[in-house]
Amino acid sequence: MPAPPDPKGPTARQQAVLDAVLGLMVEEGDHLTMAAVARRASCSKETLYKWFGDRDGLLTATVQWQASKVRAGNYDRQRLDAAALRDSLANFGANWLQVISSSTSIALNRIAIGHAASGKSNLGGIVLANGRFAIGERLKPVLEAGRDAGLLSFDDTETAFRTFIGLVGRDVQIRLLLGDELKMTNAEIERDAARAAEQFLALYGATKSGPRIRSL
Structure with a gap:
């Protein structure tokens, strides 16, 4: 299970991961895997699963991160x-x-x-x-x-x-x-x-x- 979301938002390290997801989407479209994100963000898949739970959890956090830029x-x-x-x-x-x-x-x-x-x-x-x-x-x-x-x-x-x-x-x-x-x-x-x-x-x-x- 992913850790409960921090009310203060993602940490700087988590933000870097979410930015890596967005970058991969621009470059590769729908061909997004946890392994590819781990490589791009220089972290382990285990860390991704710990933070976000699964691919849908990672995508949800990515959307929330992108939407948070609108204030x-x-x-x-x-x-x-x-x-x-x-x-x-x-x-x-x-x-x-x-x-x-x-x-x-x-x-x-x-x-x-x-x-x-x-x-x-x-x-x-x-x-x-x-x-x-x-x-x-x-x-x-x-x-x-x-x-x-x-x-x-x-x-x-x-x-x-x-x-x-x-x-x-x-x-x-x-x-x-x-x-x-x-x-x-x-x-x-x-x-x-x-x-x-x-x-x-x-x-x-x-x-x-x-x-x-x-x-x-």
């Missing part, structure tokens, strides 16, 4: 104003866009999609649970804090979150997954995320007459 940022819930909310949304969007457009995320998602279609493993479910759904739970408190502060107005947090992610991501991820050689600079990512934040606030920003749109 909601710091904000004061008690003193949240329009500028801080806009900055939090823009920073989160830029952070998320950088992660999903990276070669490691593209490789990981391609493998997960293939596994989900073939039933080869539960990697698709692992990516959904520890990637997209976990990231949603990270941003939703920001949206709800904005609503509590009277800055946003929406009925359903999930719908608001999906709208924001759609504005940030547009068609970028699907294009990359299908092999488009789309190259985005950090400046372009930050610009797109800032624009998405402005568009989201235009849709959900609270006004004296009520919300600009309401969830269906």
Whole structure:
């Protein structure tokens, strides 16, 4: 059985192992074995099994590690104003866009999609649970804090979150997954995320007459 996950996250040595997994996915796609990871990370298979339990445990930890790079940022819930909310949304969007457009995320998602279609493993479910759904739970408190502060107005947090992610991501991820050689600079990512934040606030920003749109 794997050791219980450390609430502080993986150690530096474990992070190196997870980065090795991501590197192998980029280079070799689905041909990932515990032996290959052990060789790349310069550790024993016994250590991998001790830390992660089995291949699915290793993949789960890898997805969690990749998703942990998307952060909601710091904000004061008690003193949240329009500028801080806009900055939090823009920073989160830029952070998320950088992660999903990276070669490691593209490789990981391609493998997960293939596994989900073939039933080869539960990697698709692992990516959904520890990637997209976990990231949603990270941003939703920001949206709800904005609503509590009277800055946003929406009925359903999930719908608001999906709208924001759609504005940030547009068609970028699907294009990359299908092999488009789309190259985005950090400046372009930050610009797109800032624009998405402005568009989201235009849709959900609270006004004296009520919300600009309401969830269906």
